[in-house]
Amino acid sequence: MKYVFATLVYCWIAVSSLRAGGQVHAHLLTEDGAPLIGFDARGVPIRCGTGDEELIQVFAEGEARWQRWEIVPSVLRASSRDPFYIFVFPNRAVSSVRLVLPTSDVVKPENLDFHDDGLNGDEEAGDGVYTLGPFYLHENQSEMTFHPTVLSPGFLQVIDTGGSISTFAIEPTIGVLPADFDGNPVHVLGDEAQVTRNLLNVKRERLGFQEMLRGFAGSESWNYVKEVYKFVQDEYDEMFLMSSGKLELYAGRVNWNQNGGVHFGVQSQDIYDVTYDESRQWGSNGVLESLNVLDYQQRGMNPNNMMHEFLHRWGAYLSLSLGYKNDTGHYSPYSDANSLLGGYEWVAQGDGSFARKNGKQVYRASPVDLFSMGLLPLDELPDLHLSREIEFVGRETVLQAGDIVKTIASDDIRIAHAERMPDWESPKTHFRVLFVIESRDRLLTEEEMAFYAGFVGEAMRELEDGEPDPAMGGSWAPVTRFFGDRVTWDSRVKVKESLxxxxxxxxxxxxxxxxxxxxxxxxxxxxxxxxxxxxxxxxxxxxxxxxxxxxxxxxxxxxxxxxxxxxxxxxxxxxxxxxxxxxxxxxxxxxxxxxxxxxxxxx
Structure with a gap:
């Protein structure tokens, strides 16, 4: 099944593919009520949408105009007195680049104008890369840093030669580690890669994963992932791809700048109404099943966004005829799905009415998520409900029996899906996942590896007995209990023996x-x-x-x-x-x- 674009004012929605069959889900800012993943620390929303090969190819042929920023190094210890610099590549002729709305989070240079003169940290005069620095952490930063965090110097503003002003949608941030934070040993694999126990860092000339996230990588996406297989064995059914820098669009589909993540389906799952296997195009021999690209630092590297993308491997693929999902690949906000993919918690009141919780904090996968994965048999799935479009006002809304427009029973799902049903007899319960972070023209420092591997380590940490379920929110937290005790995870990097x-x-x-x-x-x-x-x-x-x-x-x-x-x-x-x-x-x-x-x- 292939959906087409519905282009509206300031928004677009779709589900389609890099090729026929392969599903692509991206998270972006829309104005049409597309599911909201959350907000970053500055209140910038992260929302959801989707894209297809036709649009991606248009971007690749020149409609999209991109620009880049990087903070080097992207992570420091709170006790560090080392400087860091911001590098901006506008990718066009500009009259100036400037730091605006500066914060007090870090110590800044007096002049906030970037320069391209080969001085004060600028690598080469006239190369089009604008530099600002040095910046420093405050001397008392250690007293204020107890957990890994991020700090922002301010926003980046670019003035074109014609005088038009544009500001990067997302502000640059630097990761900060507590002074006593220990990372796992780093093992260098030549000049192009290094590994810790649970993270692979690859050096490349371009931020390819960011290109995939912004929707203009096209068929180059396959090559970016194939490069990963130069270093690791083909044993992973899932990959999470991250970057140490940031790309944004300044022309074209600029709402892709709000993308917090994007999911690429590599192989179809049992609940899909089509079957395909594109693993060879990505460099895998039938093992890799899906890919998830996560945005820079807090924008993408959090359990909410991570598990939202992971869930797209199975959802939302209930038949559209049931009305429980929309054509963006998410559950209707007026459903009781209570999933990271949409819907809210409904609490039955015993008289045919429900109390709908208008805000949500998800701790475990919902029944409809588990059903789609094959972890919950259809006969054990509770009835699903849809309400009419009632506003989300206050902490909860009472839905009367007359507000319920549809109840979906197990027989309705069985009829709608016919032969395409999850495998409850032998569902997948063990996931081999690989975390990869790319860095442009360099390998990451030990502190950077500790920070990003720290995110992975916390996400993959097995919770102790009696430890409460963590919320799938914007703070680092384990995801290993999200699908229940039957599911196990392995994120160890398996380096190719030939190295x-x-x-x-x-x-x-x-x-x-x-x-x-x-x-x-x-x-x-x-x-x-x-x-x-x-x-x-x-x-x-x-x-x-x-x-x-x-x-x-x-x-x-x-x-x-x-x-x-x-x-x-x-x-x-x-x-x-x-x-x-x-x-x-x-x-x-x-x-x-x-x-x-x-x-x-x-x-």
Whole structure:
């Protein structure tokens, strides 16, 4: 089934494909009541819509005009005294670029005009990239930062040579880590990529994922994802794609600037009324099922937006004939779906009426979500309801029996969908997901990797027994309980074995030296030996870390001053899956881990 565009004043809605079959869902600002995902910290709305290949190709052929900004580095520790700079590429001839509506969040330069003169942090005079800086965090930022957060210097304004003024819709932000925030070890894969346990960073010349998010990547989208498979194994059914910079449109479909995320369907699901498999075009051999592009920092990297996009893999694909969803791929706001894809919670009052909650905070997938995924049999799905269009006023609205215009029972769904029904006998309950962040012309710093991997780590964290369900809102939170206890997740990066030599212990002496680790097998593979690194913590202490820590005690750390005599390093504490040893400042030397290798029985 293919829908066509309905173009209205300041809005458009559609569902269609990069190719025939593949579904694309994007989140943007509309004025027609399209489902609202939420607001960012500055109150800029994030809404939903969709796009297709015809529009994308028009963009690629020149209708769309894009501009870019980046903050470098995009993340600092709260204790850092290092500077950061804002780089703006207007992608056209302009008379000036300026920071307007400046905030007090950071320490700014006195002159807020950007420059392209090769001075004060500008890389090259006349290259069309305008630079402003240096900026600094406030000296007392550590006292105000207890969790990862973002700060904004202000908004960016561009004045064209003809005198017309335009302002970037979304303000630039810098991520800030608490001074004592520890990230996982980073392993560099040559000049083009690096990994932590749960995040792949790829370097490229363009912000391709942002192009996909803004709707003008066209067939280049496939190549951007194929590049990812240069570094990882084809074992992921889902990808989340992020960027360390921002693209916006200044001409064409500028409402795409409000996109918080976009979903690309790679393979059809059981509830679809069409079947397709486009995985090979994306570089996968029938494994990859869908892609989700998330916007920069807080705009896209939050559980609300993340799980909204993920849900598009199955929803909203109830038959339009039922009237429960609209043709934007979302549930009607006048439904009781209470899903991240639309609708609200209705509480039965016992007399045929309902109390509709006019605001919502979602903690778990709704019954209609679980049904669409095959996790809830049709016979266990409660009746679905639609009301007439009644205004959302106050905290709740009482819907009388006469306000209910349709009740949808399980038999209605069975008739409407005929043979295209979810697989309740063997639904998918384990998800292998890959998180990727692109950076332009550089690899991310250790602090940047810690920030973005921190978002992934918190999203994929398994909740403890007794820990309450977190809200799928705008703050970092685990999503692992959203679909219930049956569903499990694995976000470990599985690096291609071809990038490593075979084995860590090259001299077969039962030891792994740091040199051998740098040449060895993927350190995040479960079968790999632990590896070590020396680092300085946010508090300035020098430490040696063994990763991953093994609780069975088969690993020990040794130190040597001459690479001949080795002594055991006592102590060590477990910190975020590392075994950490403090190193006194006056001690120098070499470190290695000792692996107790079981003896092999001889014939």
């Amino acid at each position: 490593f030599a075979s084995g860590l212990d090259h001299d077969r002496d039962g030891y792994e030296s740091r040199l051998e680790a740098s040449l060895g097998l993927d350190p995040f593979d479960d079968e790999s030996k632990p590896w070590i690194r020396v680092k300085v913590t946010g508090g300035g202490e020098m430490v040696v870390e063994v990763y991953p820590y093994q609780e069975d005690g088969l690993v020990e750390l040794q130190r040597s001053e001459n690479l001949v005599e080795w002594v055991l390093v006592e102590g060590g504490e477990i910190v975020q899956e590392h075994l950490r040893y403090e190193v006194p400042e006056n001690i120098a030397g070499f470190f290695r881990t000792r692996i107790d290798v079981p003896a092999v029985a001889q014939d």
